[in-house]
Amino acid sequence: MIGITSSVFWICVGFLAALSIAGLYCIFVSNNLIRILIGIELIMKAITLLIVLIGKMIDKTAMAQALVINFIVFEVFFITIACGVILSIYKHTQSLDVRKIMNKKNSEVSNG
């Protein structure tokens, strides 16, 4: 591999795998909306690291950094809007629990 030591590569791969699994598990298991968002954020961080790692592997670090900067801007946009939507949901339902929100929605639909 060009410009990258084997130990750094495997540390990054291990970290990537752990972050992705932790993020996915957080999304699938958690019922709290903010915790689900934290899971998405963990996966986004893993993707950021993956872009840098691949950029280093093919020796195109500058291009990878440009992509990462774009990705970080998108990440902030996504988190800000998602937090706004979560706050809006909280104001309507007084809860962040997905089950409670779904129950409330179902009861509203059944009541017409």
Add this chain to the structure above:
Amino acid sequence: MILAGFWTGMARSLLRAMIGLAITSIAIVILMFLLDAQLAGVFELSVCAGLITVIFISTVSVTKPMNNKEIIERTESRIKRFWPLPLISIVGGSLIYFLLSQKTITVLSNAGVNEPDVRTILWNLRHLDLIGQIVIVIAGAFGVLILFREIKNK
């Protein structure tokens, strides 16, 4: 580093999870510096470890905290739901390690010999991305304005 990621997913309190997220960001920044991506690392440190944590903490502070009874109930159910996470991570990590170690990773031998600086790439080659970024920032600002106006009106 991996522990910070697990702590983010498994922490009882949301605030602790956010501190874990910030620590995970810092760990990623260290790896970015090791991978010679200093500019991306600085962005990650200031924006992801700083700004996103502040946004999350602001969101949590607006919502109502749980009482003691709820906390105890949630803790019990969380332990039941989250205990397989380290186990799944170890199995998944071992699987990924095994699959990757079986393959030889090929790289382009002549790539990046005359690669321009990141600033040149960002301003000259990827300027359309910058326009996209500006549009995204404006859209985000308007989105937040509309959402908060709606909340205020209610």
